[in-house]
Amino acid sequence: GENVEQHPSTLSVQEGDSAVIKCTYSDSASNYFPWYKQELGKRPQLIIDIRSNVGEKKDQRIAVTLNKTAKHFSLHITETQPEDSAVYFCAASRVLSGGYNKLIFGAGTRLAVHP
Amino acid sequence: NAGVTQTPKFQVLKTGQSMTLQCAQDMNHNSMYWYRQDPGMGLRLIYYSASEGTTDKGEVPNGYNVSRLNKREFSLRLESAAPSQTSVYFCASRPETESPLHFGNGTRLTVT
Numbered sequence: 001g002e003n004v005e006q007h008p009s010t011l012s013v014q015e016g017d018s019a020v021i022k023c024t025y026s027d028s029a030s031n032y033f034p035w036y037k038q039e040l041g042k043r044p045q046l047i048i049d050i051r052s053n054v055g056e057k058k059d060q061r062i063a064v065t066l067n068k069t070a071k072h073f074s075l076h077i078t079e080t081q082p083e084d085s086a087v088y089f090c091a092a093s094r095v096l097s098g099g100y101n102k103l104i105f106g107a108g109t110r111l112a113v114h115p
Numbered sequence: 116n117a118g119v120t121q122t123p124k125f126q127v128l129k130t131g132q133s134m135t136l137q138c139a140q141d142m143n144h145n146s147m148y149w150y151r152q153d154p155g156m157g158l159r160l161i162y163y164s165a166s167e168g169t170t171d172k173g174e175v176p177n178g179y180n181v182s183r184l185n186k187r188e189f190s191l192r193l194e195s196a197a198p199s200q201t202s203v204y205f206c207a208s209r210p211e212t213e214s215p216l217h218f219g220n221g222t223r224l225t226v227t
Contacts, residue, residue, distance in 0.1 A: 009155070032213040043205060043218040044158070051213055089157055093213065102173065103148075103216060107157040 003027075004092050006106030014114055019080050021109045023090035024072040030092040033066060033073050034103070038087045047088075048075070080113045087111070117141055121206050121219035128196040128226045136191040136222050138206030146209050147189035148173075148216065149181060151202040158205065164189055196226045 034049035150158040160173030164183040207216040
């Protein structure tokens with residue numbers, strides 16, 4: 001079945017450093033890859049997404065890269081700040097027969113940014 | 116515009132009790148989802164509804180049932196709660212394929 005693996009499970013960086021989180025997926029038909037940020041006790045919220053026809057996307061300090069051949073995608077956060085501390089989830093989605101679609105999540109990465 | 120609203124926010128059940136988690140969205144989205152979140156395991160899909168009148172199993176459907184009452188509402192029922200169902204439950208919706216999920220604030224369920 002579909003599977004999304006996410007690494008590392010925990011990541012600790014100093015303020016101002018960069019952080020990179022990597023995900024691999026098993027279903028080659030996956031075509032949509034969002035990243036969510038979840039602060040403690042709150043709901044996941046989308047921070048950036050990428051579609052399969054694009055290799056890279058940036059939004060200020062956040063960027064995502066996609067390698068469809070290798071079936072992996074990564075989240076890059078530059079100039080990290082303490083407020084970036086949260087759990088980050090990657091996900092992969094594909095359209096099933098009948099037009100249905102479902103999103104499979106990675107297990108999450110707990111990012112801690114130390115002042 | 117409230118987005119996705121879940122009730123209740125917290126619930127404690129005894130083993131064997133039943134309950135229904137309610138979810139409603141006011142964004143006119145076609146697809147709705149129920150996920151459970153356990154420490155170290157991310158978000159796992161329980162059931163989803165691609166459109167009004169249809170429901171399908173996700174990764175972990177055992178012990179749950181769902182009802183897509185209308186386009187706005189998608190409820191999750193536990194007929195006989197078990198301690199293994201202690202978790203945080205999130206409802207979500209999205210308008211179409213390849214679009215972001217919008218999550219509710221979650222229901223924290225404890226089964227003793």
